[in-house]
Amino acid sequence: xxxxxxxxxxxxxxxxxxxxxxxxxFTIGLAAYIATLEVLWIATGxxxxxxxxxxxxxxxAVSFAMGVVSGIVLSxxxxxxxxxxxxxxxxVIGPLIGYEVLTAFFLExxxxxxxxxxxxxxxxxxxxxxxxxxxxxxxxxxxxxxxxNSWMQTPAGHEVINGIAHPVDWLAIIFNxxxxxxxxxxxxxxxxxxxxxxxxVGARYVYQGRYxxxxxxxxxxxxxxxxxxxxLQAYIGDSHGLNTLEHQPAKIAALEAHWENExxxxxxxxxxxxxPNEAAERNDYQIAIPHLGSLLLTHSWDGTFPGLKxxxxxxxPPVAIPFFxxxxxxxxxxxxxxIGWFGAWLLWRRRLFETDWFLxxxxxxxxxxxxxxxxxxxxxxxxxxxxxxxGILRTVDAISPVSGWAVATTLALFVLVYGIVFSGGIYYxxxxxxxxxxxxAIDTPEExxxxxxxxxxxxxxxxxxxxxGE
Numbered sequence: 001x002x003x004x005x006x007x008x009x010x011x012x013x014x015x016x017x018x019x020x021x022x023x024x025x026f027t028i029g030l031a032a033y034i035a036t037l038e039v040l041w042i043a044t045g046x047x048x049x050x051x052x053x054x055x056x057x058x059x060x061a062v063s064f065a066m067g068v069v070s071g072i073v074l075s076x077x078x079x080x081x082x083x084x085x086x087x088x089x090x091x092v093i094g095p096l097i098g099y100e101v102l103t104a105f106f107l108e109x110x111x112x113x114x115x116x117x118x119x120x121x122x123x124x125x126x127x128x129x130x131x132x133x134x135x136x137x138x139x140x141x142x143x144x145x146x147x148x149n150s151w152m153q154t155p156a157g158h159e160v161i162n163g164i165a166h167p168v169d170w171l172a173i174i175f176n177x178x179x180x181x182x183x184x185x186x187x188x189x190x191x192x193x194x195x196x197x198x199x200x201v202g203a204r205y206v207y208q209g210r211y212x213x214x215x216x217x218x219x220x221x222x223x224x225x226x227x228x229x230x231x232l233q234a235y236i237g238d239s240h241g242l243n244t245l246e247h248q249p250a251k252i253a254a255l256e257a258h259w260e261n262e263x264x265x266x267x268x269x270x271x272x273x274x275x276p277n278e279a280a281e282r283n284d285y286q287i288a289i290p291h292l293g294s295l296l297l298t299h300s301w302d303g304t305f306p307g308l309k310x311x312x313x314x315x316x317p318p319v320a321i322p323f324f325x326x327x328x329x330x331x332x333x334x335x336x337x338x339i340g341w342f343g344a345w346l347l348w349r350r351r352l353f354e355t356d357w358f359l360x361x362x363x364x365x366x367x368x369x370x371x372x373x374x375x376x377x378x379x380x381x382x383x384x385x386x387x388x389x390x391g392i393l394r395t396v397d398a399i400s401p402v403s404g405w406a407v408a409t410t411l412a413l414f415v416l417v418y419g420i421v422f423s424g425g426i427y428y429x430x431x432x433x434x435x436x437x438x439x440x441a442i443d444t445p446e447e448x449x450x451x452x453x454x455x456x457x458x459x460x461x462x463x464x465x466x467x468x469g470e
Contacts, residue, residue, distance in 0.1 A: 003404025006396055009081040012411045014381075016073050018374055019418055023067030025373045028142055028187065029194025030060045031135035033221075034115075038128040048214050053131075054119060055214075055437040056198075059429055061116050066425045073414070081407060082388075085398035089165045089389050092158055092173060093148050100144035108137035139187060146186055150179035152389045153380070154247045165392055177247050181240040182380075188233045189376065191225065192336060193369025198222040199343075200366035201433055207359040214437045216353060223347055226340030234333055238296070245297055245305055248390065250315065251383035253308045255322040256293060257283050260307035267291035267302045273327075276319040281309060314386060322383040329375035332368050339365065 034053050041049035075097070078086050086094075114122060114130035122130075157172025158165045167173055202218030205211045245252045252258075257276045258268060270292035274283035294303040308316050339362070346352040353359075388395045 003408050005081075005402055005404040005407050006399050008404055008407040008411060009077075009399055009402075010395070012081065012407060012414060013074070013077055015411065016070060016077065016414060016418075017377070017381075019422060020067065020070035020074060021373060021377055022370045023063050023070065024138070024142065025186075025190050025193050025370065026197065027060055027064050027067055028138045028190040029192070030056060030063065030197075031131070031138045032191065033194055033198065034060060035128070035131040035135040036221075038131045042124060042128055048217050051437040052214050052217060055432075057116060058432050062425055062429050062432070064112070066422060069421070070418075079400075080410075081400050081402060082398050083400040085388055085393060088163060088393045088398070089152070092151060092155075092165050092167050095167070096144055096148040096151070096174070100141055100148075104137045104141035104144060107140065108134055111137070142187055142190070143183060146183045147174045147176070147179050149380075150182050151176045153182075153384055154178040155390060155392055160392060165389070178240075178243055181236065181243045185233070185236050185240050185376075186373075188229055188236055189369065189373050192229050192233060193373060195222045195225045195229070196336070196369045197366045199226065199339075200363055203359050203362035203365075204433075205436065206353055207356065207363055211436050219343075219352065220347065223340060223343040223352075226336060227344040228340075230333065230336040230340045234337065237330075237333065241297060242299075248384070249306050250308070250311050250317055251322065251379075252297065253306060253311075254317040254319045254383055255326040255379055256297070257319055257323045258293065258305070258307045259283070260309040261304050268293035268297070268304055270296060271323075274323070276323055278319055317383050317385040322379045325375040325378040325382070329372050329379065332372040332375070336368060336372075 034056055037049045037053035037056075040046070041053065111130040111133040114127060115134050118127045118130060151173055154177040155165070156176040157167065157169035157174075159168050160166070198218050199222035202215045202222060205215035206219065241252070256268075257271050257274055259281055261268070267290060269288035269290045271283065271286055271288045274286040274288075277284050291301050294300055297303070297305060308319070343352060343358070343362075346355055346358065384390065386394050386396065388398045
């Protein structure tokens with residue numbers, strides 16, 4: 001039995017990148033949230049911000065570690081499975097990844113120790129600064145990685161000599177045509193992912209009657225962010241779609257399952273549901289709304305864009321995966337907007353924390369952001385096919401001279417190891433969430449305060465009532 005090394009290498013990279021991307025997608029937003037809590041703690045002196053920050057810092061540490069471990073594997077795959085990719089575009093991609101290591105990763109590594117272990121050991125101001133720097137570092141890491149990936153989508157600032165891409169203009173390479181839209185879209189997705197995790201954790205505690213003050217603070221902060229960012233994400237996504245239509249029209253045709261513009265027909269329908277039939281070049285069981293595709297993608301009632309039949313079969317991306325993944329992503333986006341706005345309305349009416357029928361399902365919304373990120377990456381990466389670097393190198397030509405059996409063996413080992421390691425990590429995170437925010441000891445070096453536990457308001461009141469007469 002012979003295995004196809006190209007197909008298996010693609011499956012292997014898709015498997016490892018899918019595991020990896022969910023952790024930076026979470027820690028980028030979580031680092032910013034922890035930094036915000038630290039700033040609020042300094043500004044207001046409210047201990048609930050301190051408790052919540054320390055609680056989520058533990059979760060951040062586990063998630064960050066799993067993100068680093070899964071990210072290292074990806075770098076090695078460039079050499080083991082995709083060596084010709086490294087040979088052809090390494091002059092551009094290599095420095096961009098190197099910049100990520102030299103700036104973002106070193107910045108994170110410098111301040112991460114203070115963030116994780118500096119509680120009660122360094123001045124508060126230094127600890128807050130360290131949290132801000134880690135948050136900045138995670139965002140800077142996303143900047144460089146998305147710049148490299150966006151260049152693969154919409155290459156610019158280079159020249160091809162003897163089949164090898166050489167950099168000509170680094171500003172044009174970094175800020176390639178799709179990068180600003182993809183960077184804004186991804187970072188916003190990271191913040192929303194974290195917000196929904198925080199919202200679900202807070203709702204779980206409120207519904208169970210635990211950590212009342214801290215849980216209510218989590219929910220207020222999360223809903224406020226979601227109510228603003230979710231509709232903003234819809235606008236960013238629309239702008240990103242227009243940019244993709246300009247630079248990667250075949251990808252748009254695939255994710256809309258748009259095969260052709262019928263002669264004499266005005267406008268393109270929006271396909272709500274269908275089973276793309278690539279062999280017959282049509283959609284089966286299609287449900288569509290006339291002209292709405294034109295309105296969304298061209299902002300014109302009768303606008304059109306190229307159909308898949310206008311491209312040679314070997315130049316078309318696969319249709320089914322981008323088509324369904326895009327609809328999952330959009331559906332989750334609409335759900336996020338509905339949850340954010342309805343939750344904000346309940347909060348405004350002072351009914352949020354007593355509305356059990358809303359709190360009960362809200363405990364389980366934490367996966368929404370992760371699923372949306374994965375769906376978006378499938379749209380982006382599968383929709384780019386058959387190119388690994390658009391117009392420069394096809395995926396089938398980027399593979400290493402490696403046997404299918406070798407790739408199949410390493411893929412099986414990845415599935416086994418990832419299943420064990422990441423199941424353990426997720427189990428531990430769930431244990432941390434079950435334990436909840438704990439009362440913490442405050443020791444401020446610059447003020448010379450003694451290290452002692454700070455009780456919650458309820459505990460302090462109860463202690464005062466039970467205390468002997470003074």
